[in-house]
Amino acid sequence: MIKFFQSWLDKKKSPSTVQETSDIIPKHVAIIMDGNGRWARKLGLPRVVGHRNGMMAIKRVTIAADEMGISILTLYAFSTENWKRPKDEVDYLMSLPQEFLALELEELIQKNVQVRMMGHTEGVPSSTLEALREAIVKTKNNTGLILNFAFNYGGRHEIVESVKKVAALVQSGEMSIDDITEDTIQSHLISNDLPDPDLLIRTGKELRLSNFMLWQTAYSELWFTDIYWPAFKEEHLREAVASYGQRTRRYGGLS
Numbered sequence: 521m522i523k524f525f526q527s528w529l530d531k532k533k534s535p536s537t538v539q540e541t542s543d544i545i546p547k548h549v550a551i552i553m554d555g556n557g558r559w560a561r562k563l564g565l566p567r568v569v570g571h572r573n574g575m576m577a578i579k580r581v582t583i584a585a586d587e588m589g590i591s592i593l594t595l596y597a598f599s600t601e602n603w604k605r606p607k608d609e610v611d612y613l614m615s616l617p618q619e620f621l622a623l624e625l626e627e628l629i630q631k632n633v634q635v636r637m638m639g640h641t642e643g644v645p646s647s648t649l650e651a652l653r654e655a656i657v658k659t660k661n662n663t664g665l666i667l668n669f670a671f672n673y674g675g676r677h678e679i680v681e682s683v684k685k686v687a688a689l690v691q692s693g694e695m696s697i698d699d700i701t702e703d704t705i706q707s708h709l710i711s712n713d714l715p716d717p718d719l720l721i722r723t724g725k726e727l728r729l730s731n732f733m734l735w736q737t738a739y740s741e742l743w744f745t746d747i748y749w750p751a752f753k754e755e756h757l758r759e760a761v762a763s764y765g766q767r768t769r770r771y772g773g774l775s
Contacts, residue, residue, distance in 0.1 A: 544765035546718035548592040549585060549757075550670075550740070552732055553577070555724025555748030562748075568612045573750035575620050584754035586631060586665040588761065592714060593667055594638065596732050600674030603643065614644065617671065618651040625655050632664030638710045639673035668714065675734035682708040682735075711736060719764045721757075723749045739771050 553574060560570030578595060585593045598613055605613075621635075628635060635655040652671070685708040689695040695704075706712060716736040720729075725746045729737065743760040745752075 545589045545761060546741075546764050547590070548594065548715050548717045549590050549719045549721065549761075550594040550596070550717035550733060550737070551581070552596045552720070552722040552724075552730060553749040553752075554722060554726055554730075556750055558724065559748035559750045567609060570748075570750055571609075571613060571616060572619075575616050577750050577752050578620065579624055580754060581752060581757055582628075582633065582665070582667055583631075584757050586633065588758070590761075591665065592717075593665060594711075594714075594717065594733070595667070595669055596673070596730075597669045597671045598639070598673070599670075599731060600640070600672060600677055601731065614648050617648050617669070621651050621655045625658065628655070628667065629659060629662070632662045633659060634662040634664065634666045635659045636666060636668040637671050638668055639671040640677065641672070644672050666714070668711075670732065673710075673732075675729070675731045678710055679705070679735055681710075705735070709735060716740065718769075719743060719760065721745070721760050723747050723752050739769065741767055741769065 556570035556574040557567040558570070559573065560567050582593060597617070602613065603610060625635075635652075637652045637656060641649055652669070682705050686695070686700060686704055690697055690700075711733070716738070717733060717740045720733075720737050720740040721743050722728075723745055727744055741764050743763055745756060745760070747756055
């Protein structure tokens, strides 16, 4: 009887059981969607095929996140550094929001998803911006999952712009230097009305933040995987969330 009870305890503690039973769901999940080009190259395909399959991964991960009870999903879709890539690849990446929203917007509306964009408009084609704005307007009253695209986004640039806004307030006499706090900087970030990510996922083997939400991820839990983004599925998202559920967030203090 004792051996049976010990065996039962061991099963309860196993990672697979933890993944199935963990009910601690992060409110805000951010994902660095990396590895599209390498996924395509591994299969002997053009890089753009990887990007298109990455777009398909967005749909299934969005649906999975919504079903799991995640409130906010922020996806790093195009960085301010991605302009350095070959022009034909950049042009294709710029066209993806139009293609994705043309195919999926109606279903997103039906699923009560609210679409947002977090980034800078400089240099982005007007057709791309129009597609994003249309999605934002049509879903602004939706109360379900917030699907937040970080598009033409850079963390350092965001912080610099926030500091400029605060400096302007000081220069105009509306605020003194001594009034500046972390909350002051936070309130002038692009994502000022969203909570910081609880969990940051990066696919594609790399172990870095790549200028993504540098301020907001100060105390985010990090989860890295070798899976390339086009191959990322619901099971991988659940694995990341299960790992999150087993961690203790101390924020510099003691548990």
